[in-house]
Amino acid sequence: MMDFSYMRPASLEAAGAGLASGGTLLGGGTGLLDLARLGIAQPQAVIDLTRLPGLDRIEVTGTEARIGALIKMSRLAAHPAMRAALPAVGQSLLASASPQIRNMATIGGNLLQRTRCAYFRDASFGSCNRRNPGSGCAAIGGVTRGHALLGTSAHCIATHPGDLAVALVALDAVVETWSPDGPRALSIHDFFLAPGATPEKEFALASGDIVTGLRIPLAPAAQRARYVKLRDRASYEFAAASIAAGLSLTDDGRVADIRIALGGVATIPWRARAVEAALRGQRPTPAAIAAAAALAMREAEPQHDNRHKLALVPALIERTLTEMIGDAA
Amino acid sequence: MSPPRPLTLIINGEPRALLVEPRTTLLDALRENLDLTGTKKGCDHGQCGACTVHVDGERVLACLTLAHQVEGARIATIEGLAGPDGTLHAVQKAFLAEDAFQCGYCTPGQIMSAVACIREGHAGSPEEIREFMAGNLCRCGAYPHIVAAVQRAAQALEQEALP
Incomplete structure (x- = not known):
């Protein structure tokens, strides 16, 4: 692994100063140290945030959940009040990575994880616009079984690998950041950037921003949301396709609120707004669900090896919504 | 540097x-x-x-x-993990009893993971053990014996904890 210096700041101000002088933030290390050893990340100065005070709290009030950025994935997944208030969060976390990694990785770092695109992770491929802007995309025309069908561009088709992020997009979470200019809050819907012409720009963060936490509003559809992940093997695998779905019904059985987010098939955690719009205000009959689910991949642009997801995703949506309505009845 | x-x-x-x-x-x-x-x-x-x-x-x-x-x-x-007098930990004993390895290279990691898995309360059934031991790969494919060893150790530790 390349040489770097190490500092352990005692305050956000000190971390911010390190960041301003070219440092790289370190949380649990499961992303950064892996990529540094591959030569993809090249930190000169590592700023270890893990002992910063005040960013390791979970609070669930009557209206929202607040989660510090330094909370470990395993701790958030096991938190009793979180499990009761927002079960999809814990479900998405327990479907991620391995127990060891969940004990290490922070929630802030999890939000900032990089794609698992094999062409991004292997520096021997010269072409990767995400790694080396303007160099091209080796994935397009390559082996694309795990690549994205939604939110792609001619410059990048790398899939967003997250599970928690998919749940957060369904739950309308808010990301809190700190910079020397002060704290800031931005919607999770603005946080992840589709590649477009600038795949190297992955997050709507300015260079001095440090992610400090999350807020998740407690709405009925969010509180009943669930996370379902399909994988090529039973565990310890990225999603072939995943869904975070939330639903609430009116007294007369119509869809009051619906949230559908998809993982494993898009360049960013993907909100399926067309599916939601087709069901909102409607009675969720089997025919209505099937018709709505079919809209999810209407704008998909499949690659050579991932066409099966055109059918997989609508089937996952249909199955999940049908089960949720069955459980609610 | x-x-x-x-x-x-x-x-x-x-x-x-x-x-x-x-x-x-x-x-x-x-x-x-x-x-x-x-x-x-x-x-x-x-x-x-x-x-x-x-x-x-x-x-x-x-x-x-x-x-x-x-x-x-x-x-x-x-x-x-073993006691100061060399007495093996219950998980080590169970790995021997169930022959839960072939080449042995993954075994220290499997055992350390299993100790934590049991302590976390994630060793209640073979299905749960498989899920919560998923982060430890065994290229020899000793998984059925590893699951049996974790289950055996969990039961032994439960017995020990009884008053």
Whole structure:
């Protein structure tokens, strides 16, 4: 692994100063140290945030959940009040990575994880616009079984690998950041950037921003949301396709609120707004669900090896919504 | 370059002073600086679990942990698992009883992971053991015996805990 210096700041101000002088933030290390050893990340100065005070709290009030950025994935997944208030969060976390990694990785770092695109992770491929802007995309025309069908561009088709992020997009979470200019809050819907012409720009963060936490509003559809992940093997695998779905019904059985987010098939955690719009205000009959689910991949642009997801995703949506309505009845 | 810096790690209950570069991982510090070679280097990318150790009682991957990051934390490795008189831990005994290995390379990581898995309360059924031991790969494919060993150890530890 390349040489770097190490500092352990005692305050956000000190971390911010390190960041301003070219440092790289370190949380649990499961992303950064892996990529540094591959030569993809090249930190000169590592700023270890893990002992910063005040960013390791979970609070669930009557209206929202607040989660510090330094909370470990395993701790958030096991938190009793979180499990009761927002079960999809814990479900998405327990479907991620391995127990060891969940004990290490922070929630802030999890939000900032990089794609698992094999062409991004292997520096021997010269072409990767995400790694080396303007160099091209080796994935397009390559082996694309795990690549994205939604939110792609001619410059990048790398899939967003997250599970928690998919749940957060369904739950309308808010990301809190700190910079020397002060704290800031931005919607999770603005946080992840589709590649477009600038795949190297992955997050709507300015260079001095440090992610400090999350807020998740407690709405009925969010509180009943669930996370379902399909994988090529039973565990310890990225999603072939995943869904975070939330639903609430009116007294007369119509869809009051619906949230559908998809993982494993898009360049960013993907909100399926067309599916939601087709069901909102409607009675969720089997025919209505099937018709709505079919809209999810209407704008998909499949690659050579991932066409099966055109059918997989609508089937996952249909199955999940049908089960949720069955459980609610 | 960033020169080696002094560091004290608490390994298996003993403070150990060492001098390591900032980029040194806990895994390399254990193996190269402290001659604790029980913790294995498999993939060195956090994928295989061979380097599993406990930091403050929780299982983590030593290959993706910087040594300086765990300054002052309590680190437990496979070398510290047996009693001072050499009595094997219940999980070690169960791995022998169930023949839960072939080549043995993944075994220290499997055992450290299993100790934590049982302590977490995630060893209640074969299905649960398979899910919560998923971070430890065994290229020899000894999985059925590993699951049996974890189950046997969980039952033995439960018996021990009875009044």
